[in-house]
Amino acid sequence: MSESLLSSRNLAFELYEVLDAEGLTQRERFAEHSRETFDAAIDTARSIAENLFAPHNRKNDEHEPEYVNGEAVLIPEVKPAVDAFLEAGFLNATREFEVGGMQLPNLLSQACFAHFQSANAATTSYPFLTMGAANLIENFGSAEQKQRFLQPMIDGRFFGTMALTEPHAGSSLSDIRTRAEPAEDGTYRLKGNKIFISGGDHPLSENIVHMVLAKLPDAPAGVKGISLFIVPKFLVNDDGSLGKRNDVILAGLFHKMGWRGTTSTALNFGDNGDCIGYLVGKPHHGLSYMFQMMNEARIGVGMGAVMLGYAGYLYSLDYARQRPQGRLPDGKDPSSSQVAIIEHADVRRMLLTQKAYVEGSFDLGLYAARLFDDTQTLASEEERSTALELLDLLTPIVKSWPSEFCLKANELAIQILGGHGYTRDYPVEQYYRDNRLNPIHEGTHGIQSLDLLGRKVSMNGGAALKQLLKLIHGTCQRAKEHASLTALRQPLEQLLARLQAVTLALLGDLMSGKVNQGLANSALYLKVFGHTVIGWRWLEQAIRAEEGLAKGNPADRDFYQGKLQAARYFLTWEVPSCHHDLAILEARDDTCLGMQEAWF
C-alpha cells in the first residue's frame, strides 16, 4: 500500500494547482515561506503521523481510557505521539516566529494536521482541543491570563478543553446552569456539571485549562447571559509553577461507539465549593467569544470527517486492487481466473463515490482554511471582513457535509471489504464508528441547518450569499472555456438557479414571520446548499484538471483523468438528485412539520 493517510499528489494539486498556496507567500506575514518550507512541514507531519499516530490507532480503540482513582489513564503510546507533534511545532504552526511558531498559513497548518486526523482521530483530539482553548485566550484573554495560561499551552506544558455541554442542555446553551459567583479577590467560584468534555482529563500535560461557559448571578436569561471562564485543573502561581489542585473533579468517563481513544468526560465544578475560575473578557459575552472561534473548530471537525473518509477510501481502494473475487458478467467461465474486485462496475461505483465525497470535501475544507488566511492577512479591513462573511456562510457546510457524506464513504469502504470489512481485523469499521461522532458534536446537523438558513444566508442583507453566487458563476464562466466540461457545468448552473430562487422564497417566509414553517425543512436546504458548494468545488477541480492535462505531462495524465471522472460523477450523478429536495422546499411541504406526536 503506497499511501494510507492521503494522496500526496492530490494534496499538491490542492495546494499548488487549485488554491494557490504559493500566492500566500506574497503576503508579508508569510514572506519567509516558499513551496519548499510548505513541503517540508508536510513531510514532517506525514512522517510523525505515519510513525507515531497511525500505529496505535487500533490500540486506542481497543483500550479506551480508564478511570482510575479519579484520573483518566491512557495507553502509553499517546504521549510520545503528542509530544512529537508538539516538538515539531504543529500546535503553534500558525503562530508568529517570535513566540516560537512557524508562522505558516492556516491552509498549510490544516494540510499538515490532516495527516494526523487521518492517522489517528482520537490522539489528534488532544492537541486539537488545546489549540481551540489557546486561541480563545489569545483572542479574548487579558495580558495576565495570556502569561499565566496561554504561554504554557504554547509551550506544550498545559493542554486545554472547551466545556459547554451540560446534562440537561446539549444544543441549547441558553439553558446552562453552571454558576460563577464573584469572589472578593476578583476571581470567581464556579459550580456546575459539564458532560461530554473531550480531553477533560488525561496524563498528557502538567495542567489542563478548561474554557468553561457559566452564568454570573446577575446574568440575563438565555444566551446573552453566558460568560466565559478559565478554570485550570491546577492553579498556577505567579511564578508559573503549579499551585493547588482546583475543585474540578473527574466524575466519570463516557464510553462511546467510536473515537474511543479520546476521553469524553463528566466534570464536576465546585463540588467542594472551591472551584476557582477567571473571567475571560467581558461578562455575558462568553458565547460570542466562543462563536468567534467556532469557524476554526468547525473547519477542524469537518476536516476530521474528511480524513476518516479519506483513510477508508484509500484502504478500500488498495483492497479492491489486491482482492480477486468473481468474474465480470460477460466472463462466466469458471475455469478462468478471478478478477480483482476493482474490475466490478459496482465496486468502481463505490470507490468513485468515495473519491467524489472525500476529495470534494477535502478541497472545500482546505478552501475554507485558505479563506481563514484571507480573514487574517488580506490587505484591507474591508477585504478581510468580506472574506470572513464568506467563511461564516460556508462554515455550516464545511462542518456538516463531510460529517454526512464521508461517513457514507466509510460505509462504502466496509462494503467493499465485505465480511472482512465488518471485522475488527481491518481498519474500515473503526473509521465508520469514529466518523459517526462528527454529525453530532460541534453543533449537530440540525443546528447547522438552522444556522445556515436561519442566520447565515440572510446576514448583512445576504452579502455573503451574493459573494458565493458570484464566485460560483465565475467558476461556471471559466468552465465554458472547456467544451468538455459542458455536461458538468450545466447541472450546477441549473441547481444554482433554483437554489437561489428557493432561498429568496424561504427568506421571504422567515421575514414575514412564518418562522416555524420556513425552517421546517432546513435539513433539505442544508443538503442542497452543500451539494451546490461541493459541486462548485468539483467544477473548479475539473477546470484545473483540464489545465493540467493541457500541459501534457504523461505522468500526470491518469491523475487528471481521475479528477475529471470524479467531477463527472458528482456533478451528473449527485447534483441533479437535489431537484426533488428543491421541489419539496418550493412547495413548503409540511409533511414532517404536520406530523403529530400522537400519530407516531
Place this chain on the structure above:
Amino acid sequence: MSESLLSSRNLAFELYEVLDAEGLTQRERFAEHSRETFDAAIDTARSIAENLFAPHNRKNDEHEPEYVNGEAVLIPEVKPAVDAFLEAGFLNATREFEVGGMQLPNLLSQACFAHFQSANAATTSYPFLTMGAANLIENFGSAEQKQRFLQPMIDGRFFGTMALTEPHAGSSLSDIRTRAEPAEDGTYRLKGNKIFISGGDHPLSENIVHMVLAKLPDAPAGVKGISLFIVPKFLVNDDGSLGKRNDVILAGLFHKMGWRGTTSTALNFGDNGDCIGYLVGKPHHGLSYMFQMMNEARIGVGMGAVMLGYAGYLYSLDYARQRPQGRLPDGKDPSSSQVAIIEHADVRRMLLTQKAYVEGSFDLGLYAARLFDDTQTLASEEERSTALELLDLLTPIVKSWPSEFCLKANELAIQILGGHGYTRDYPVEQYYRDNRLNPIHEGTHGIQSLDLLGRKVSMNGGAALKQLLKLIHGTCQRAKEHASLTALRQPLEQLLARLQAVTLALLGDLMSGKVNQGLANSALYLKVFGHTVIGWRWLEQAIRAEEGLAKGNPADRDFYQGKLQAARYFLTWEVPSCHHDLAILEARDDTCLGMQEAWF
C-alpha cells in the same frame, strides 16, 4: 416506555387489516388455527423476547464469545433464552403438529420471530441458523439423514449452520476449494477451510450439524460442481447417541464491529484427514438446494434488519418524547420552558423517516412471509408456482432494502439522541453496529442487484414482473376510491411507468449481449425497484388506514393518521427521488463503468 420491540397495534394492523392472516385459517393446513391461537403465539414470543432475550442484548455485545481450548464460550444468559425459545416451540412453529410443531403459517412464525430479532439479534441467530439447516435436510435429505440429524434438530438437541464462505471465495461460490472424497462406506472425507460461519461453535446444543458446500473429485468447474454435505461436530451412532468427535476444528473466532454475541467462526474440515460428511441429495446439486432455501433465509435477514430498525425507532421515539431541549424557532424567550425534542420539525422528520422505513419494510417482510405460505398451501400447483415466482422476484428487495434503509433508520435514531446516542449507555449505537452486517451477509447488496436485474426480472419471460406490476396497478386502482390518496398514488404510478420502460430497455441490452454495460448500474436499479415496492406497500397500508378511519373508532384515529402521514412521507418525499436514478439508467450512463483503475 410502553413497547420496545415493536408496536403490537401495528403488528395487528399488518396481520388482520393488511395481510388477512385470518384468511389463512380457511386453508386445510391451518384449519385448527384462529386469531386467538395466533395472538397467543405472539404473546408468548413477546414475553420470552422481553424477559429472556432483551435483558442480555448489551451484555452479548460487551462480552463477545471467547475462544477457550478449542471451543467457543458464550455468556451464560444465552442458553436459557434459547432454551425457552425451543421450549415454547418457535423452532418448529411451522412444522406439522405430528412432529411436534405448531403448524403455524410462516406469516405468524415470522411475526413471532420478529420479537426475538428486535430484542437480541445475536442470540436469535443460533435458532435461526438451525432452522435453515433443518429445512435443508427436511427438503433434500434422505430418510435416514432425517432420522439421524433432522429429528434431533427438531427436538432442540442439535443445532445447525450453513458453511459456504471460504477465505478466497466470499461471494464467488464457484471458486470454493473444499473437497469431498468418497469413502468406501458411502460417506465422504472432507478437506477445506470455511470462514465467517455463524454459530460454527457454541455450547448451546449437544451437537452442531454443519451444512457444507464442497466439491467432489469429478466435479465440473464452477457452481455446477458444488455438492452439499452434512458434517456433524460429533458423529451420531445408529441409536442416536453421540459418537466420536468429527475432524472439524474451530480454528478461531472473528471479532466483529457488531452482532458480537453470535460466534463467527473459522472452521477447518479434515485437518487430520478424518472429517466425515454425508452427501445430501444428488452430487453437484448443492448450490441449487442451498438456493431453494435462500428465500426463507433472505426474508429472515431482511426482517432482522427491519427489527433492528424498529428497536431503534421505538427507542428514539420514546427519548424524543421525554427529552426537553431548546425552543421552537418562533419561541425564543429563554425564560420559557424547553420543549420536548419531538416538537422540533427536524426531529419529527427523523422520526417520520424511521417510521416510513421501518414500517414499510416490516410490511414487505410479512407480505413475503405470507407469500411463502402461498407457495406451500395454495390449492393448485399452478397457484403455488405463481406465488413462488413472485416471491423469487421480491426476495432481493426483501433482503436488501431493509438492510440499507433500516440501517439508515438506526443512524437517525443515534442522531435524535445526540451525544447520548453515541455512547454505549444507550442501545441505539449497538443497533447501528449490528445492522451494518445485513447489507453484507446472505448476498451483498451488489449481489442482490445482479440477482434482481440479471436474473429475477427476466425469468420465465418476465412472468413474475408482470404479476407484480398487476398487483401494484391493482393497489393504485383501489387507491382511486379515496380522493385523499391521489397525491400519494400519482408518484407511485409515475415511478412505475418509468421503471417498466427502463426494465425493458435494460433487458434488451442484456439480451443483445451488452451484459457488462446493462448491469453496470444495477445498484441504482435495485434502489428504484425497492422504492417502487415499498411505495406500493405504503399505498396499500394507506388504503387500509383510510378504511380503518372510515370505521370511526376514536381509539384508532391517531394510529391511522400516523399511517397516512408516513405513507405521504414515503410516497412524496422518497419515491420521486428515484427519477434521477432512472434518468441515469435510461442514459446507460457509464461514469462508473468507464472509471479506470489507474485513475483512482
